[in-house]
Amino acid sequence: MSRVTRIFFPVIIGVSLQVCAQQTPAAHNDVVIKNAVVMTVTHGNIQNGSVYIKDGKIAAVGKDVNAPSSAAVIDAGGKYLTPGIIDSHSHIALDDDVNEATSPVTPQMMMMDAFDYQDKAIYRGLAGGVTTSLLLHGSANMIGGQAVVIKHKYGASRDAMLFPGAPRSIKFASGENPKRVYGSKDQLPSTRMGNFAVQRAALVEAQDYMRDWDEYNAKVKRGDNDAKPPKHDLKLEALADVLRGKLLVQIHCYRADELLTEMAMAKEFGYKVRAFHHALEAYKVAGDLAAQGVAIATFSDWWGYKQEAWDAIPWNAVISMRKGVRVAIKSDSEDFARRLNQEAAKTMRYGGATEEEALKMITINPAWIIGVDDRVGSIEVGKDADLVLWEGYPLSSFGLPEKVLIDGDVYFDRSLPGFGMPHYREGE
Amino acid sequence: MRKQSPVVVRRALETVVGRWSLVVGQLLLASAVCLYAGSAWAQAKTVVLKGGKLLTVSHGTIENGVLVISAGKIAAVGAAGSVKIPKDADVIDVTGMTVYPGLIDSESYLGLTEISAEDSTNDLIETSDEIMPHMHVYDAFHAESELIPVARLNGITNAIVAPQTQDTLPGQDAFIQLDGKSANDMLLSRDIAMPLNFTGEQRRNESWEKRKFPQTRMGLASQLRQAFIDARDYSERWAEYERQKSDTTKAEGKKDSPSPPKHDLKLEALLPYLQGKKTIVLAAKDASDLQTAVSLAREFNLKFVLNHISHSQRVLDYVASLNVPVIVGPIYEDPKDFERYDAVYRLPAELHKRGVKIAFASYDAHAVRNLPYAAGYATAFGLPHDEALKAITLTPAEIWGVADRLGSLDVGKTANVVVANGDPLNVKTDVKRVFIDGRQIPMTSRQTELRDRYSGQ
Numbered sequence: 001m002s003r004v005t006r007i008f009f010p011v012i013i014g015v016s017l018q019v020c021a022q023q024t025p026a027a028h029n030d031v032v033i034k035n036a037v038v039m040t041v042t043h044g045n046i047q048n049g050s051v052y053i054k055d056g057k058i059a060a061v062g063k064d065v066n067a068p069s070s071a072a073v074i075d076a077g078g079k080y081l082t083p084g085i086i087d088s089h090s091h092i093a094l095d096d097d098v099n100e101a102t103s104p105v106t107p108q109m110m111m112m113d114a115f116d117y118q119d120k121a122i123y124r125g126l127a128g129g130v131t132t133s134l135l136l137h138g139s140a141n142m143i144g145g146q147a148v149v150i151k152h153k154y155g156a157s158r159d160a161m162l163f164p165g166a167p168r169s170i171k172f173a174s175g176e177n178p179k180r181v182y183g184s185k186d187q188l189p190s191t192r193m194g195n196f197a198v199q200r201a202a203l204v205e206a207q208d209y210m211r212d213w214d215e216y217n218a219k220v221k222r223g224d225n226d227a228k229p230p231k232h233d234l235k236l237e238a239l240a241d242v243l244r245g246k247l248l249v250q251i252h253c254y255r256a257d258e259l260l261t262e263m264a265m266a267k268e269f270g271y272k273v274r275a276f277h278h279a280l281e282a283y284k285v286a287g288d289l290a291a292q293g294v295a296i297a298t299f300s301d302w303w304g305y306k307q308e309a310w311d312a313i314p315w316n317a318v319i320s321m322r323k324g325v326r327v328a329i330k331s332d333s334e335d336f337a338r339r340l341n342q343e344a345a346k347t348m349r350y351g352g353a354t355e356e357e358a359l360k361m362i363t364i365n366p367a368w369i370i371g372v373d374d375r376v377g378s379i380e381v382g383k384d385a386d387l388v389l390w391e392g393y394p395l396s397s398f399g400l401p402e403k404v405l406i407d408g409d410v411y412f413d414r415s416l417p418g419f420g421m422p423h424y425r426e427g428e
Numbered sequence: 429m430r431k432q433s434p435v436v437v438r439r440a441l442e443t444v445v446g447r448w449s450l451v452v453g454q455l456l457l458a459s460a461v462c463l464y465a466g467s468a469w470a471q472a473k474t475v476v477l478k479g480g481k482l483l484t485v486s487h488g489t490i491e492n493g494v495l496v497i498s499a500g501k502i503a504a505v506g507a508a509g510s511v512k513i514p515k516d517a518d519v520i521d522v523t524g525m526t527v528y529p530g531l532i533d534s535e536s537y538l539g540l541t542e543i544s545a546e547d548s549t550n551d552l553i554e555t556s557d558e559i560m561p562h563m564h565v566y567d568a569f570h571a572e573s574e575l576i577p578v579a580r581l582n583g584i585t586n587a588i589v590a591p592q593t594q595d596t597l598p599g600q601d602a603f604i605q606l607d608g609k610s611a612n613d614m615l616l617s618r619d620i621a622m623p624l625n626f627t628g629e630q631r632r633n634e635s636w637e638k639r640k641f642p643q644t645r646m647g648l649a650s651q652l653r654q655a656f657i658d659a660r661d662y663s664e665r666w667a668e669y670e671r672q673k674s675d676t677t678k679a680e681g682k683k684d685s686p687s688p689p690k691h692d693l694k695l696e697a698l699l700p701y702l703q704g705k706k707t708i709v710l711a712a713k714d715a716s717d718l719q720t721a722v723s724l725a726r727e728f729n730l731k732f733v734l735n736h737i738s739h740s741q742r743v744l745d746y747v748a749s750l751n752v753p754v755i756v757g758p759i760y761e762d763p764k765d766f767e768r769y770d771a772v773y774r775l776p777a778e779l780h781k782r783g784v785k786i787a788f789a790s791y792d793a794h795a796v797r798n799l800p801y802a803a804g805y806a807t808a809f810g811l812p813h814d815e816a817l818k819a820i821t822l823t824p825a826e827i828w829g830v831a832d833r834l835g836s837l838d839v840g841k842t843a844n845v846v847v848a849n850g851d852p853l854n855v856k857t858d859v860k861r862v863f864i865d866g867r868q869i870p871m872t873s874r875q876t877e878l879r880d881r882y883s884g885q
Contacts, residue, residue, distance in 0.1 A: 120765045121762075123769065124762065124763070124769045127769035127770070128769075176545075283878075283879075283882050283883070284882050301795075301797075301798070302794070302795075303794055303875075304542070304543055304544065304575065304793075304794040305543070305544040305545060305794065306543060306544065306545035306546070307543055307545065307546055309543075310543055311878055312875075313875040313876075313878050313879050314875065315875075315879045315883065319879070319882065319883045334762060335760050335762065338760075338769070339760075339805070342801065342805070342855050345855045345856050346855050346856075348856050349855060349856050349857065349858050391808075392808060395856065396804075396854050396855060396856055397801050397804030397805050397807075397808070397853055397854045397855050398804060398805075398807060398808045398854070399808070400808050400809075418768065419768055419769070420768065420769070426766075
């Protein structure tokens with residue numbers, strides 16, 4: 001070690017401690033963004049608009065807002081301001097722990113247990129304007145695990161990244177993936193019949209489990225002290241929560257016939273499907289989906305990567321939307337997550353979505369799918385101040401996030417050197 | 429080499445035969461046109477695109493321009509008023525539209541796959557050996573692929589078709605046009621170039637059970653070196669044979685004529701590259717791999733262009749000093765964890781700044797249609813817009829030696845022309861018309877048929 005290094009070593013430690021301490025910004029922010037084209041998503045665009053942020057929430061939105069003189073000012077210089085992008089289908093930050101592919105029914109898997117909050121993909125998504133993601137189990141299993149909802153506060157602590165109070169979601173899957181994974185091991189399921197038989201059997205087992213507990217609880221209530229409680233079973237407990245409607249059911253499903261079967265099964269067992277994911281043939285049965293109030297989280301134009309993606313067309317999103325389906329464009333990929341704005345813009349070209357419709361597909365609609373649309377997904381008073389200030393028009397090939405705010409704090413600023421993060425610098 | 433090996437002689441002969449059959453083909457085509465004047469393959473009558481904004485690529489933008497297409501070629505280009513409109517022409521008003529040359533994808537897998545996960549539809553790569561220069565994608569090219577109309581509906585009219593990249597020498601590329609009666613029509617140039625891949629992905633090290641030679645970069649490099657040395661020896665053996673044969677013929681009375689060496693397709697395939705007659709597409713991503721690959725190429729005096737160089741940001745001045753074009757990307761490749769989020773996005777701009785000629789590629793089959801968007805996104809990170817458009821038109825035409833026919837709106841060039849309602853590089857822009865060889869392509873694909881079948885219900 002050179003003398004210089006030795007001398008500066010304590011100083012370096014001091015700096016790094018300070019940086020660590022700065023990683024979570026102050027709890028009380030007080031910021032006004034002025035002179036922006038505010039794309040509220042839910043109530044139009046405001047030219048020369050302002051947004052006042054207080055304590056992490058949007059406190060005022062409009063042409064002119066009453067902000068105290070204490071508020072820090074960000075002059076948007078006429079640039080576009082949108083809500084943070086929301087990705088309703090992601091597998092980042094799981095260090096490849098995406099599929100517990102050892103049994104086709106694993107609802108007791110908690111993605112939270114695999115959540116790797118230091119994964120740089122969180123940062124790269126943030127730099128693309130993504131502020132909230134739903135991290136899902138993979139599609140190897142008919143019934144996979146329970147999701148975790150994160151905010152992309154890269155550099156913050158693990159717990160600070162969790163979306164507080166987000167509802168629980170569970171991932172189901174159907175079609176080629178489960179049948180290939182288990183079929184290749186010569187196990188059930190290896191066909192679509194097998195797939196749905198496995199799913200139905202698991203749900204029936206959960207019904208029995210629920211009945212046993214209901215009976216036991218009824219006995220206890222009657223004062224039967226000899227009543228023996230049934231054995232706790234994490235797997236069936238999770239499925240019982242599906243049947244009780246406590247979990248949002250997110251189903252990976254491609255083919256039109258399977259979309260119908262999944263909806264029929266949900267009806268048979270009395271739960272609701274929140275959204276079909278991928279849903280590349282949704283356009284063939286969009287009326288049925290709309291009637292059941294089931295959303296879709298789909299790709300803009302990805303196709304042909306497997307047989308069940310062969311009938312995928314880039315007009316899927318808009319045809320489905322026009323027939324009343326709530327549509328989200330999602331990434332399912334670390335790459336697409338970095339430019340979901342472009343993916344959404346493609347719906348303007350393929351089918352003629354309006355600017356606002358396209359923007360909804362990456363903001364308020366995915367927020368609804370995740371069950372956090374009362375908190376994020378539009379620029380409205382009372383919502384979390386998750387915002388993106390764009391250089392260039394966001395719904396094009398050319399728009400780039402300049403600043404990304406989460407809960408009112410700037411987490412990404414393109415003008416900064418290094419990684420462009422005010423609260424986090426690597427290697428110091 | 430003092431004399432041409434028989435291999436080369438044979439190739440020359442093939443070229444002659446090829447030319448002859450081309451002439452015959454054109455005669456046949458001409459008669460077919462007479463017989464089926466109404467078919468899609470008929471040479472349409474003269475077409476005039478009037479009132480559009482012409483992005484010529486070679487000589488700037490012409491607002492309110494006129495472009496005349498005749499006999500499959502661009503017959504005139506210019507501002508309204510300066511170009512004479514032929515009397516019997518079909519005049520199409522394209523006011524408000526943008527007109528630009530057909531886009532060229534510098535690496536695709538079109539015609540080698542339909543459904544990625546279904547092996548029966550894939551002819552992408554032969555992985556039984558790493559040295560497979562005698563694989564020719566033209567032998568597998570599926571002209572009727574459903575992917576081709578999907579790609580050309582977005583204005584891509586020409587592409588390199590390459591084998592996939594798991595081998596160091598996976599075979600030879602073809603240059604195609606995305607419309608034609610058959611594979612023979614669409615394969616404009618067979619064996620146009622040969623990839624040499626050195627990205628680390630060619631190592632046979634997927635799992636401990638499957639590990640075999642070459643499982644390291646040392647293995648890959650030594651194997652490549654041996655292949656080129658073998659090829660050099662091979663051509664020497666043939667040259668020596670030719671010499672002996674000639675001596676035997678001259679010296680009358682001698683009975684023993686020399687016996688020819690055994691033919692070896694693999695080594696024969698390497699000869700045009702070893703002789704610097706054709707281009708190697710040298711693929712590397714990391715700076716260290718790039719430098720190893722360049723050293724190898726120099727060792728054998730190979731003529732090369734670079735491919736990918738996605739993580740070579742620290743040696744861009746070195747790249748510029750090589751004075752060769754770069755097929756850059758995919759720019760969507762994730763940066764390394766130590767790199768800033770835009771490290772790969774910025775590459776095209778950084779290369780352009782250093783005077784390097786660049787071209788974009790889709791590196792895909794299903795997503796070929798998205799080629800212009802990569803160029804568009806690169807502009808957001810500093811690449812000038814004109815250069816971005818050039819990198820999917822004129823520059824690739826130059827790289828692939830077809831700039832006399834393709835890549836810009838110039839008189840005499842093949843009429844591969846696109847009409848769209850906006851900036852070709854923007855995701856929002858809708859392509860309205862595509863001309864290939866002057867034929868107006870039906871704007872339909874399997875996907876539009878599905879759209880039309882279900883959107884009305």
